[in-house]
Amino acid sequence: MSVLVLLEQRGALNPCALEAATAASAIAKSAGLELNAVYIGQSLAGQEGELAGFGLKKVYAYENTRLGHYSNDGYVPIVRELAQELGATVIIGSASAQGKELCASVAGRLGVELVQDAIACRWDKGLHATKPVYAGKVISDVVINDSPAMLSLRPNVTVIERVFGATPEIVRRDMPEVSLRTVIQKAAEATTGTVELTEAKIVISAGRGVGGPENLPVVEALANAMGAAFGASRAVVDAGWIHHSHQVGQTGKVVSPDIYVACGISGAIQHQAGMRTSRIIVAINKDPQANIFKICDYGIVGDLFEICPLLTEAVLQAKG
Amino acid sequence: MKIVVLIKRVPDTASVFQINDAQDGIDTSRLKFVMGPYDEHAVQEAVNLKVAKDGEIVVVTLGGPDAKDKLLTALAMGADRAVLITGDGVDSLGHRGIAEALAAIVREESADIVFAGKQAVDDDGSQIPERIAEILGWSHASVITRFSLDGATATVDREIEGGQLTLEVPLPAIFTTEKGINKPAYPKLPNIMKAKKKPMDETSLESLRLSATDLCNKVSIGQMSLPRQERLTRILEGDNNTQVAELVRILKEDEKAL
Ligand SMILES: Cc1cc2nc3c(=O)[nH]c(=O)nc-3n(C[C@H](O)[C@H](O)[C@H](O)COP(=O)(O)OP(=O)(O)OC[C@H]3O[C@@H](n4cnc5c(N)ncnc54)[C@H](O)[C@@H]3O)c2cc1C
Ligand SMILES: Nc1ncnc2c1ncn2[C@@H]1O[C@H](COP(=O)(O)O)[C@@H](O)[C@H]1O
Numbered sequence: 001m002s003v004l005v006l007l008e009q010r011g012a013l014n015p016c017a018l019e020a021a022t023a024a025s026a027i028a029k030s031a032g033l034e035l036n037a038v039y040i041g042q043s044l045a046g047q048e049g050e051l052a053g054f055g056l057k058k059v060y061a062y063e064n065t066r067l068g069h070y071s072n073d074g075y076v077p078i079v080r081e082l083a084q085e086l087g088a089t090v091i092i093g094s095a096s097a098q099g100k101e102l103c104a105s106v107a108g109r110l111g112v113e114l115v116q117d118a119i120a121c122r123w124d125k126g127l128h129a130t131k132p133v134y135a136g137k138v139i140s141d142v143v144i145n146d147s148p149a150m151l152s153l154r155p156n157v158t159v160i161e162r163v164f165g166a167t168p169e170i171v172r173r174d175m176p177e178v179s180l181r182t183v184i185q186k187a188a189e190a191t192t193g194t195v196e197l198t199e200a201k202i203v204i205s206a207g208r209g210v211g212g213p214e215n216l217p218v219v220e221a222l223a224n225a226m227g228a229a230f231g232a233s234r235a236v237v238d239a240g241w242i243h244h245s246h247q248v249g250q251t252g253k254v255v256s257p258d259i260y261v262a263c264g265i266s267g268a269i270q271h272q273a274g275m276r277t278s279r280i281i282v283a284i285n286k287d288p289q290a291n292i293f294k295i296c297d298y299g300i301v302g303d304l305f306e307i308c309p310l311l312t313e314a315v316l317q318a319k320g
Numbered sequence: 321m322k323i324v325v326l327i328k329r330v331p332d333t334a335s336v337f338q339i340n341d342a343q344d345g346i347d348t349s350r351l352k353f354v355m356g357p358y359d360e361h362a363v364q365e366a367v368n369l370k371v372a373k374d375g376e377i378v379v380v381t382l383g384g385p386d387a388k389d390k391l392l393t394a395l396a397m398g399a400d401r402a403v404l405i406t407g408d409g410v411d412s413l414g415h416r417g418i419a420e421a422l423a424a425i426v427r428e429e430s431a432d433i434v435f436a437g438k439q440a441v442d443d444d445g446s447q448i449p450e451r452i453a454e455i456l457g458w459s460h461a462s463v464i465t466r467f468s469l470d471g472a473t474a475t476v477d478r479e480i481e482g483g484q485l486t487l488e489v490p491l492p493a494i495f496t497t498e499k500g501i502n503k504p505a506y507p508k509l510p511n512i513m514k515a516k517k518k519p520m521d522e523t524s525l526e527s528l529r530l531s532a533t534d535l536c537n538k539v540s541i542g543q544m545s546l547p548r549q550e551r552l553t554r555i556l557e558g559d560n561n562t563q564v565a566e567l568v569r570i571l572k573e574d575e576k577a578l
Pocket of ligand 2: 327381
């Protein structure tokens with residue numbers, strides 16, 4: 001009987017791994033279960049200290065250069081076998097791109113139910129999860145009556161908390177003998193300096209209101225000043241002004257930053273699906289009737305070509 | 321080559337959603353239903369592959385009889401044959417059960433390749449295709465934005481946080497499609513007419529030798545609700561400079577977010 005956390009890494013431990021540990025820690029405490037974690041990657045060395053404070057008993061580390069990048073063949077058997085060895089009754093992972101793939105595959109391999117992309121979870125005689133459905137237009141509270149009960153947690157919605165002092169014991173394990181069928185031909189890192197959308201604390205997005213690709217730098221300058229990731233509405237992507245990887249919304253990415261700034265975006269329901277769970281929503285739009293003002297916290301009615309440069313300046317000054 | 325495409329009939333998410341009286345589901349009476357938006361990309365990718373390499377496309381769905389409509393759409397887009405898994409017990413399945421049933425068809429069809437959407441936009445499950453791959457012991461790649469096939473190896477692009485991977489995946493394999501991989505072609509009238517003459521088979525859990533009781537959903541819905549509207553909707557006042565200064569002050573001092 002225990003809770004198992006899947007610690008996601010990409011070179012270094014991802015913040016979402018510590019968010020999952022925070023959520024799992026609360027579950028283990030209310031359920032009176034032991035808490036363990038699994039790290040699969042190239043090397044955990046030097047990062048052990050980050051895993052203190054969650055009440056983790058043991059962290060099982062499978063370190064191998066062949067495990068540096070996620071692969072189904074490499075990762076899934078490890079999690080399955082460990083879950084069985086530990087008698088895990090709850091497994092918590094991250095709803096990042098690879099975390100979702102891992103969780104779905106592990107659930108498939110174990111033949112148990114899984115709730116992906118939960119925004120909250122708790123223990124009350126069983127694992128409860130809160131999860132957006134219908135592209136975020138409806139919120140569903142569910143109970144997962146399976147063993148192990150699995151869920152993946154949406155990145156950026158949990159505040160990392162370290163409430164227990166103890167440091168976990170690190171149990172180093174060899175990678176099982178498996179052949180990795182899928183070959184990674186190329187792993188392209190996003191260009192340096194750009195912050196990844198789904199993990200960013202601040203996201204600044206441009207909509208059709210920017211008028212054309214030549215004007216994107218006006219909004220990009222603001223993003224740089226705020227240390228923000230750069231998002232876009234579908235209108236901007238469809239017009240070919242920016243790559244689809246920047247799209248926020250139902251058919252793009254789901255982001256939950258501390259601050260989301262929508263510049264020249266009307267606030268269509270499909271766009272909202274991708275940013276509704278942001279903590280603070282700021283809207284800049286010249287049309288006072290724009291839908292975005294109905295769902296924002298702070299709105300500025302004005303021309304983005306005037307507001308963005310002023311805001312860039314003011315932010316740089318405020319940051320000193 | 322045998323290609324299977326998995327599609328699901330889902331509500332158009334542009335609809336206005338209302339919660340039912342029991343608060344454990346949505347009121348479906350006034351919803352418009354469509355083929356999953358990502359599934360359209362899956363169908364198109366199969367059609368593109370057939371054009372390039374020849375083969376047969378079988379489109380499969382599990383659901384009520386209403387789902388036939390969406391199978392027809394896929395046939396009109398270029399699929400050759402359709403299979404509907406329906407009847408007793410299909411409503412009681414969770415993701416685990418749906419994946420078992422679909423995997424049974426993929427096995428029965430001796431498919432070489434399966435395309436599915438990256439997620440069904442009803443319960444946003446994001447797991448059926450990955451489960452099928454595990455059930456069948458196949459390779460898979462999720463959320464791909466480019467696909468090409470050379471012999472028995474597919475090369476695909478897959479976006480992850482902070483980068484992009486190019487993967488070589490040996491067949492048989494299952495792939496889930498992301499928007500951007502292709503542009504689904506809206507079926508033309510003659511093709512819609514022709515689609516009606518293409519074969520559409522029905523099967524049941526029983527004929528697939530699956531037990532709805534064993535596979536019933538172990539995730540139960542406690543309550544459904546509409547997201548709470550708790551935004552401040554505060555429109556700032558004054559000239560541009562005043563508004564900007566006030567916003568920065570709020571973000572920094574009140575919200576402590578800068
Ligand atoms: C199935 C489906 C899926 C979809 N998925 C997505 C999705 O994932 N993401 C998404 O974003 N959309 C999505 N859409 C599209 C969505 O419905 C909208 O069409 C889109 O979001 C509009 O983009 P926009 O707000 O940039 O453009 P518009 O709606 O054209 O709005 C532009 C706004 O800019 C303002 N503006 C113009 N000039 C200025 C200026 N100088 N200064 C300030 N403001 C200015 C205007 O007042 C207007 O409000 C989807 C649609 C469908 C049907
Ligand atoms: N009932 C179903 N019938 C056929 N295909 C399905 C069904 N449910 C899900 N799928 C396929 O699996 C994909 C992902 O669904 P999900 O895992 O439910 O988000 C969908 O886009 C479909 O391609």
